Amino acid sequence: MDIILLGPPGAGKGTQANLLVENHGMRQLSTGDMLRAAVKAETPVGLQAKAVMERGELVSDEIVSALIDAELTAMGEDVGAIFDGYPRTEAQAVALDDLLARHGRKLDHVIELAVDEEALVERITGRFTCADCGEGYHDRFKQPAKEGTCDKCGSTSFKRRPDDNEETVRTRMAEYRAKTAPILPHYEKAGIVNRVDGMAEIGNVTTAIEKVLRG
Ligand code: AP5
Numbered sequence: 001m002d003i004i005l006l007g008p009p010g011a012g013k014g015t016q017a018n019l020l021v022e023n024h025g026m027r028q029l030s031t032g033d034m035l036r037a038a039v040k041a042e043t044p045v046g047l048q049a050k051a052v053m054e055r056g057e058l059v060s061d062e063i064v065s066a067l068i069d070a071e072l073t074a075m076g077e078d079v080g081a082i083f084d085g086y087p088r089t090e091a092q093a094v095a096l097d098d099l100l101a102r103h104g105r106k107l108d109h110v111i112e113l114a115v116d117e118e119a120l121v122e123r124i125t126g127r128f129t130c131a132d133c134g135e136g137y138h139d140r141f142k143q144p145a146k147e148g149t150c151d152k153c154g155s156t157s158f159k160r161r162p163d164d165n166e167e168t169v170r171t172r173m174a175e176y177r178a179k180t181a182p183i184l185p186h187y188e189k190a191g192i193v194n195r196v197d198g199m200a201e202i203g204n205v206t207t208a209i210e211k212v213l214r215g
């Protein structure tokens with residue numbers, strides 16, 4: 001089963017994708033994570049993407065679609081894909097249709113996480129992750145059980161994303177409204193869009209998504 005998690009920055013795409021990976025053995029394909037890895041490794045793609053991401057603007061359609069193509073080539077057809085943060089433009093939605101056909105895959109659901117944008121600024125600016133295993137935390141909503149120690153791997157080193165400041169978040173939201181939200185009709189035509197309340201508690205959002213997946 002292949003699904004898209006669609007929603008503005010901070011809607012909970014990564015949080016929910018991680019839970020689906022744990023509970024259903026699906027594979028998370030996050031173009032944001034792929035780009036951050038490329039920036040860290042200083043690959044040609046990373047060098048091109050770094051400043052664009054720091055401004056909160058979108059990286060080129062060609063770059064992100066090539067990243068997804070490479071991931072789909074590497075993974076088995078029987079493993080379900082969770083597209084997290086892709087597609088983000090009409091051109092990417094068209095490219096994904098083509099990629100799915102070429103890789104013999106079919107999109108089952110687009111899950112739109114419906115959220116209140118103002119609350120998202122607090123969610124994003126409070127977010128941090130374990131520098132070693134990547135487990136996600138939040139200053140207010142999800143502190144490690146033991147202060148300063150990762151629940152999952154015991155590391156004491158944490159990091160914050162350079163694009164998680166208020167100014168950049170506002171640009172990322174404007175990009176979502178202008179370029180990403182308009183791709184919804186592409187999928188509404190196919191009758192596969194499901195709206196889930198992304199303002200509910202994390203566990204309740206997961207329950208609502210799982211209900212959609214069960215059909
Ligand atoms: P990307 O990494 O995709 O970032 P984003 O879309 O801005 O979304 P986020 O990762 O910030 O939020 P999320 O929805 O995953 O929320 P999370 O689960 O972390 O993209 C970054 C950049 O890369 C882009 O700006 C662009 O430059 C580039 N890029 C990436 N893909 C691209 C593409 N396809 N085309 C072009 N450019 C691309 O949750 C946020 C916080 O809230 C966490 O702390 C979490 O614990 C908390 N939280 C989550 N759910 C809840 C809840 N229900 N209640 C309370 N707290 C919650």
Ligand code: MG
Pocket residue numbers: 013014015030032085
């Ligand atoms: Mg994310």
